Amino acid sequence: MEDRLVPVGKPQVEKVETGVVTTGKATRVVEIYNQDETECITIGASGSTRTPEVCDIISSFVKIPPDKIQLVSKVGVFPIKQRLSDEVASKVIALGVKSFHRPVQQYPHPIVVIGAGLGGMQTMISFKKAGRKDLICLERLGAFGGHSWIVVSNKYTKLQTESGNYHVDFFLPDAPATTEVEGDAYKTWPTRDQLLKMFREAARIHELGPLTRFHTHVDKIRPLPDGSGYAVHTFPSNNEDAEGELIVASAVITWPGNLCKYRELEWPGEEDFGGYIAYASFSMVDYREAEGKVCILYGHGAFTIENVRTLCEHRCKKVIVMCRKRNLCGMRVMSWLVGFLENPVPGTILLEGFQKMYDLVGFDCWSAHCVKTDEKRSYAQITQRTAFGVTDVYFLAGYYGLMEVLVDEIKRLTNGCAQTKKGKKIKCQLILKAVGVTPDPQKDKMLGLKELVGLWVNGDPLRPVCCNGMFVEAQNFGSFSSGPSFVSSVRIFRWFVDYPADFEIVRGILPKLRPSPEQPAYVPGARHLMPTFTAMNMVPMLGAELAVAGAQKHIKQQSRHPLKHYLSECRNEWQAYIRQWKKDGMIDESKPEPPYPYTEEMVQSWIDRTNMEWMRKAAMASQRQQQLSG
Ligand SMILES: Cc1cc2nc3c(=O)[nH]c(=O)nc-3n(C[C@H](O)[C@H](O)[C@H](O)COP(=O)(O)OP(=O)(O)OC[C@H]3O[C@@H](n4cnc5c(N)ncnc54)[C@H](O)[C@@H]3O)c2cc1C
Missing domain, CATH: 3.50.50.60 (FAD/NAD(P)-binding domain)
Known part of the structure; x- marks a missing residue:
């Protein structure tokens, strides 16, 4: 249809994408054509934007000096040269610009x-x-x-x-x-x-x-x-x-x-331990060894979190996560949230969301070694030397006592026992080393x-x-x-x-x-x-x-994982683990089933508050700008 509207002999105009380019406070759109009028770009301008400003913008991406670009306004049939003092017209031709597409560098080798x-x-x-x-x-x-x-x-x-x-x-x-x-x-x-x-x-x-x-x-x-x-x-x-x-x-x-490379670690007495010891990454674990056994999972990074799930799926009797520092891990809903929002989620809101899960295992995530805040908890800076592992199972296993976190270190091993620096003697049959991949x-x-x-x-x-x-x-x-x-x-x-x-x-x-x-x-x-x-x-x-x-x-997040559907997937999986663990006799049936800790309303409120926070920041920035300029 559009093709038929183009007059015979007149080339079709290609709209060249420039991204968002504006001069100061944009209140109108300026169309700029190349000299053959075969290409057009649009930029935002204000009523008082003058031609030199526009020439500077064009110059910045076509890489032609601004004084070699002459703007000509496109009014009726007569082209009118725009002078340096003129406000830029709404439609202009940029003489001197053959194309808005910048030629890309060509190379002799691959x-x-x-x-x-x-x-x-x-x-x-x-x-x-x-x-x-x-x-x-x-x-x-x-x-x-x-x-x-x-x-x-x-x-x-x-x-x-x-x-x-x-x-x-x-x-x-x-x-x-x-x-x-x-x-x-x-x-x-x-x-x-x-x-x-x-x-x-x-x-x-x-x-x-x-x-x-x-x-x-x-x-x-x-x-x-x-x-x-x-x-x-x-x-x-x-x-x-x-x-x-x-x-x-x-x-x-x-x-x-x-x-x-996985970080290597050896304890005195490994040869006397008599149980199964392996590194937790690089496909080195035979998880069939875990069934019905107590396992010390050593470390608390993203691989540890992954191993808690895998061990529980292999009917491990108990996973003791032993670490020098208890790092924070994320959970599915919070991973979804940060992936969904255009603007980053403030640490304060993130931790509020984390806490819903951490409540199940009785841990105040604000007290974690990696969180820095003030008395009012007005901000949260999180610094840890591992990425967030993302997991729901870790928390569910923690709630049922299938997993527990001990901040301690192994000092030495004896037959079927790990002696710790804090003086504990832990009977176990399996030790997985998950102290990081470097x-x-x-x-x-x-x-x-x-x-x-x-x-x-x-x-x-x-x-x-x-x-x-x-x-x-x-x-x-x-x-x-x-x-x-x-x-x-x-x-x-x-x-x-x-x-x-x-x-x-x-x-x-x-x-x-x-x-x-x-x-x-x-x-x-x-x-x-x-x-x-x-x-x-x-x-x-x-x-x-x-x-x-x-x-x-x-x-993309919205189209692939709409919130309602995503939450129901998380909930279904949560319940499936509870059912399976009950079926396998791994957990105390009399303990009340924890409902999935997140609802649509909660997540929506974090979305709204994050958006509000960034709008507030944008308003403050623009206020500051106004104060500076006048
Ligand atoms: C168990 C596990 C779970 C993970 N889960 C997640 C997750 O849930 N979400 C997420 O976003 N990320 C996850 N990641 C992180 C993951 O590493 C990244 O998402 C991503 O796959 C990294 O891609 P890459 O191309 O940077 O590195 P790599 O996948 O490591 O690829 C680099 C490639 O470069 C090659 N190479 C290196 N040096 C040379 C050389 N000198 N000559 C020739 N070839 C070379 C290597 O052989 C390698 O194949 C996970 C990682 C692991 C291991």
């Missing part, structure tokens, strides 16, 4: 992506969809899905956060939320095997297979002496005798993962990383590196899942490969981090990441694109 986990796959797809053809993905393992899901997890592991924001396609704004994988329903909390199917299916649909070299270990990456690219030294990971290969790349984007400092060496500038190796826009966050360090919470945070990194990385000159806008304000033996630099903490992402708002257009990521997260 763009190399290291890692075929979630981050690497999304990066490959992002470049591919943007029209880049010369791409290579290098992966040490033999399949898509990454070390996290192929090696670290086991066949009982499930996604703890919701699947709505955990899918390879999640970062694509227009991709619908996935409900099916290889013909089966993509469950709300998929198992490891289903996640691996999801990765495989995404690779097939996006045709990543032909671009990926499996069993290829990257040994080191070094800039070529003439500055024309990078030498990527590789060798086959499945054949030590085979020769390595050198790949010359124009850009290297690395998603190496941070869950590399990053590999070797990765810094592989990258030749001397200083991480933002997320860029040695401040080079063509060499970004990224992993999912390992720790909690925040007062406001935007997601418990890697899904939403990867969206921004993937977009930012492609931006600077496309427009490397833009990196100079942020170089000076990016935080810097040097590697240390305790903390590899390729895995920075929140204090480094927050200012890095904030700095991206300085880059015209990129900042605007990133601003819509929150809305995208909200829309």
Whole structure:
């Protein structure tokens, strides 16, 4: 229909997306056409916005000096030159601008992506969809899905956060939320095997297979002496005798993962213990050993939480979680909430929600070692050296006495007994060590990383590196899942490969981090990441694109996991565990069944209060702005 309205001989106008670009207080929209009138962009302007301001905006993304752009107003048939003192007209042609699409940097060598986990796959797809053809993905393992899901997890592991924001396609704004994988329903909390199917299916649909070299270990990456690219030294990971290969790349984007090695730990007397001892990750536990036994699960990180569920499902008689510090873990509803809201949830509201579950196990989460607050509890800063594990079963098991947390440490083991530093003697038959999975400092060496500038190796826009966050360090919470945070990194990385000159806008304000033996630099903490992402708002257009990521997260969560349905899934699962434990004779039947601690009204009130809080902050910021300007 629209096509027929275009006069013969006059080209159709393409609307070019610029994100939200405005000058000061926008009260009207200005349409700007390129010189052939084949493209059009819109910006927000006020009544008094003058032409130089608009030329500056156009210049910032077409990269033509503002004095080379002449605005001509488009009124009737006669074009009228706009003078510097003129208020900008509502429709203008920008003479000197051939196209609003910025030409992207072209490269002589391939763009190399290291890692075929979630981050690497999304990066490959992002470049591919943007029209880049010369791409290579290098992966040490033999399949898509990454070390996290192929090696670290086991066949009982499930996604703890919701699947709505955990899918390879999640970062694509227009991709619908996935409900099916290889013909089966993509469950709300998929198992490891289903996640691996999801990765495989995404690779097939996006045709990543032909671009990926499996069993290829990257040994080191070094800039070529003439500055024309990078030498990527590789060798086959499945054949030590085979020769390595050198790949010359124009850009290297690395998603190496941070869950590399399990932390080792040994106690005196392990050989006398006589029971079963194993590390809790890397598929090293035979959970059949757990039935009817008392287990000490040592540590209190996200893997511990996952193991509480798995042990209870294997009819463990009692799980004693022993830890030096009791970290906080999240629960399903609160994970949903942070994944649903466009704005981050304040720590105070988060802890109010946490407490509903913590009441079941008689623990005041405000008193946790990781929470900093004031007398009025007007804020909550949570800092812990592990991500939030997300679980409901941990709390239900705690309520029924199937699980208990002991803040203590094992001093030594004797036959069937753990002696603790606080002087306890605990009879047990099983000990699982879950004291964390750590990053590999070797990765810094592989990258030749001397200083991480933002997320860029040695401040080079063509060499970004990224992993999912390992720790909690925040007062406001935007997601418990890697899904939403990867969206921004993937977009930012492609931006600077496309427009490397833009990196100079942020170089000076990016935080810097040097590697240390305790903390590899390729895995920075929140204090480094927050200012890095904030700095991206300085880059015209990129900042605007990133601003819509929150809305995208909200829309997808809403469509894939509507609150009512999500709550009923949580409730059903809660009751299913109670039924199963009763059937297996694991719990005291006379103890009253705890109702699921969350209702729709509660969650709605946290949604409303979070939104109100951000509206209040926005109003205060605008008031301050007004005071400053007049
Ligand atoms: C048990 C478990 C449960 C989890 N649950 C959740 C959850 O519920 N929600 C959530 O959001 N996240 C969860 N995660 C976190 C998970 O790690 C991330 O969500 C995500 O999968 C990380 O992807 P990645 O691409 O950054 O890293 P990885 O999956 O680790 O992939 C990195 C890849 O890079 C390759 N690589 C590294 N170095 C080299 C080299 N030198 N040469 C060649 N290849 C190399 C590795 O082989 C690896 O395959 C969980 C992780 C685990 C282990």
